[in-house]
Amino acid sequence: xxxxxxxxxxxxxxxxxxxxxxxxxxxxxxxxxxxxxxxxxxxxxxxxxxxxxxxxxxxxxxxxxxxxxxxxxxxxxxxxxxxxxxxxxxxxxxxxxxxxxxxxxxxxxxxxxxxxxxxxxxxxxxxxxxxxxxxxxxxxxxxxxxxxxxxxxxxxxxxxxxxxxxxxxxxxxxxxxxxxxxxxxxxxxxxxxxxxxxxxxxxxxxxxxxxxxxxxxxxxxxxxxxxxxxxxxxxxxxxxxxxxxxxxxxxxx
Numbered sequence: 588x589x590x591x592x593x594x595x596x597x598x599x600x601x602x603x604x605x606x607x608x609x610x611x612x613x614x615x616x617x618x619x620x621x622x623x624x625x626x627x628x629x630x631x632x633x634x635x636x637x638x639x640x641x642x643x644x645x646x647x648x649x650x651x652x653x654x655x656x657x658x659x660x661x662x663x664x665x666x667x668x669x670x671x672x673x674x675x676x677x678x679x680x681x682x683x684x685x686x687x688x689x690x691x692x693x694x695x696x697x698x699x700x701x702x703x704x705x706x707x708x709x710x711x712x713x714x715x716x717x718x719x720x721x722x723x724x725x726x727x728x729x730x731x732x733x734x735x736x737x738x739x740x741x742x743x744x745x746x747x748x749x750x751x752x753x754x755x756x757x758x759x760x761x762x763x764x765x766x767x768x769x770x771x772x773x774x775x776x777x778x779x780x781x782x783x784x785x786x787x788x789x790x791x792x793x794x795x796x797x798x799x800x801x802x803x804x805x806x807x808x809x810x811x812x813x814x815x816x817x818x819x820x821x822x823x824x825x826x827x828x829x830x831x832x833x834x835x836x837x838x839x840x
Contacts, residue, residue: 633835638727641832643719646739648825649812650715653805658709664701669804671700674791680779692778696771700793703762704801707755711805714754718747731836736817740810751802759798768793 633641656662663669673681673693681693722742730738763769772793779785815823816833824830 633832635724637828637832638731639722639724641828642727642730642739643722644826644829645813645816645833646719646722646743646809648829649740649809649816650712650719652812653808654708654712656808657805658705660705662708663704663801663804664698669807671697671704671797671800671804673697674796676791677789679787680775680789683782684775684779687782689778692771692775696768696775699766699768699771700797702766703759703768703797704804706762706765707758707797707801708805710758711755714751718743718750721746731832732839736814737810740806740813743809744806748802752798755802756794756798759801760794763793763797
């Protein structure tokens with residue numbers, strides 16, 4: 588099932604489920620304004636179900652665009668903001684090898700490190716869709732009215748990172764194998780250790796490193812998409828519900 592079909596199915600289920608929430612849910616929320624319907628703004632009021640579904644649509648849109656942006660050739664490698672570089676503990680190896688004219692070995696490793704991330708990201712949509720379903724009505728109003736430009740992305744990262752690492756790691760491990768990253772790493776280390784007077788032993792968990800950098804890159808891209816929606820850059824409020832929910836939030840500032 589494609590990401591778009593999964594998102595449409597989730598949005599429909601969310602609307603049906605939250606439509607059944609009774610009005611007394613609103614009275615359980617703080618009187619400061621989070622979660623209470625605003626009766627007479629320029630954009631009217633929004634219901635619990637609209638707030639939850641609108642936020643989920645916005646996050647789903649951000650995830651979809653982010654995956655489409657990153658899960659292509661040079662999606663990571665060609666984007667300086669998310670490009671995966673040498674692990675910190677191996678940067679001395681990079682400097683040394685480049686210094687003696689063996690930069691091509693380093694370039695091969697970095698290229699395929701990013702190819703692994705690009706391959707892995709395209710398989711991540713079911714993981715993120717499952718995590719997206721955890722967002723509650725209260726969470727939706729908190730995100731809308733928090734004043735933080737990346738509140739939705741931060742909520743998503745805070746509540747799902749551990750689960751994402753666990754589920755993402757096998758995908759990354761397979762991608763590392765498919766793109767021969769371990770082979771290129773071994774070539775680097777072997778050549779480095781042949782240099783006279785080098786006694787440094789470097790050990791790196793490549794799966795862990797690529798997993799963390801790939802997830803960081805994805806959330807960075809999602810935050811960018813969230814910012815676009817909050818400011819309606821390029822017409823990013825692409826559905827009537829997203830437009831209604833965020834227009835309402837704008838009126839509460």
